[in-house]
Amino acid sequence: MIGVLGFGVLVLGYRFLPRRLAVGLAVLWWGLLVAVQSPLLPQPNRAAAILGGSLSAWLMLGAVAVVVFGYWLGLRALRRKGAAHKPVADDPKAFRPAELERYARHIMLREIGGAGQRRLKDAGVLVVGAGGLGSPALLYLAASGVGRIGVIDADVVENSNLQRQVIHTDDRIGLPKVQSAVIAMQALNPFVDLRPYARRLDAASAEVIADYDLILDGTDNFDTRYLINRLCVAAGKPLIAAAITQWEGQISLYDPARGGPCFECVFPNRPADGMVPTCAEAGVAAPLPGVIGTMMAMEAVKYLTHAGQGLRGRLMIYDGLYSEARVIATKSRAGCAACGAKP
Ligand SMILES: [Zn+2]
Numbered sequence: 430m431i432g433v434l435g436f437g438v439l440v441l442g443y444r445f446l447p448r449r450l451a452v453g454l455a456v457l458w459w460g461l462l463v464a465v466q467s468p469l470l471p472q473p474n475r476a477a478a479i480l481g482g483s484l485s486a487w488l489m490l491g492a493v494a495v496v497v498f499g500y501w502l503g504l505r506a507l508r509r510k511g512a513a514h515k516p517v518a519d520d521p522k523a524f525r526p527a528e529l530e531r532y533a534r535h536i537m538l539r540e541i542g543g544a545g546q547r548r549l550k551d552a553g554v555l556v557v558g559a560g561g562l563g564s565p566a567l568l569y570l571a572a573s574g575v576g577r578i579g580v581i582d583a584d585v586v587e588n589s590n591l592q593r594q595v596i597h598t599d600d601r602i603g604l605p606k607v608q609s610a611v612i613a614m615q616a617l618n619p620f621v622d623l624r625p626y627a628r629r630l631d632a633a634s635a636e637v638i639a640d641y642d643l644i645l646d647g648t649d650n651f652d653t654r655y656l657i658n659r660l661c662v663a664a665g666k667p668l669i670a671a672a673i674t675q676w677e678g679q680i681s682l683y684d685p686a687r688g689g690p691c692f693e694c695v696f697p698n699r700p701a702d703g704m705v706p707t708c709a710e711a712g713v714a715a716p717l718p719g720v721i722g723t724m725m726a727m728e729a730v731k732y733l734t735h736a737g738q739g740l741r742g743r744l745m746i747y748d749g750l751y752s753e754a755r756v757i758a759t760k761s762r763a764g765c766a767a768c769g770a771k772p
Contacts, residue, residue: 528620552575555644556579559597561718578624669682673721675717682728689741724745744756
């Protein structure tokens with residue numbers, strides 16, 4: 430029974446020894462007990478008789494210890510994760526430790542820092558369209574830690590979307606796009622507040638727009654684009670709008686309330702129906718919406734954190750086929766039907 434006594438001594442000595450040393454000694458002692466009982470030595474032998482027990486009993490003890498230890502490790506990991514995700518007691522808006530760790534590479538940027546990350550967390554961004562442009566824009570807004578993200582779209586996920594709409598997955602075909610997008614963003618960042626609107630944006634959507642600080646337009650039809658611009662102008666909200674076709678994309682920030690033209694200042698004449706083909710009619714290179722949609726998220730992060738120079742009064746055109754990008758200046762247009770800009 431000296432074998433059992435040995436464990437007893439270690440339990441008593443546990444409070445005086447470093448934890449790792451005590452566990453190490455217990456494992457060594459157990460190894461010795463198993464070794465002297467093992468068929469590798471002539472049985473029965475003197476050491477086995479003195480230490481006592483049997484091979485099966487010591488092996489059983491070892492197995493029980495491994496299970497208990499594993500359970501304890503799992504429990505400890507869960508508790509730590511729980512503590513990291515818990516809000517700091519007195520301030521529900523404070524960053525949790527897991528968020529500080531998550532956004533560390535943002536916070537270390539001079540242009541963003543803690544103050545910029547705070548602005549992102551306090552901001553609400555509405556993305557119109559969870560398609561090709563919306564997919565990367567939404568994912569990067571969520572990853573960046575924008576506190577409240579709304580997404581409005583009436584469509585369901587279709588097989589032909591998956592060539593470029595990377596927020597959706599094959600097993601979510603048939604699901605409303607906003608629901609699929611929320612699943613993806615939630616999985617990426619559980620710390621952001623997500624608001625899906627499974628409907629078309631129409632003239633009655635002014636109250637939705639009013640709830641957000643910044644609007645991103647990734648839709649692919651002109652009626653909606655002009656309508657979003659009118660709603661944003663009326664509400665005084667900044668609008669980052671982008672468009673793509675085949676190999677080329679363009680993006681700008683329309684913000685007449687803070688200077689610069691609105692979308693209709695730059696594109697006063699709505700193209701006649703059928704003159705500008707949609708992606709479904711003309712095709713689109715799969716990574717193109719990835720490039721332009723990611724630029725939308727980039728401009729959104731810059732706008733919200735006040736970093737760098739945004740695209741107000743400038744239109745960026747990216748040509749994927751020839752790997753060229755250029756930026757042209759845009760101006761408010763006197764007598765614009767949407768923003769009524771003065772010359
Ligand atoms: Zn205008």
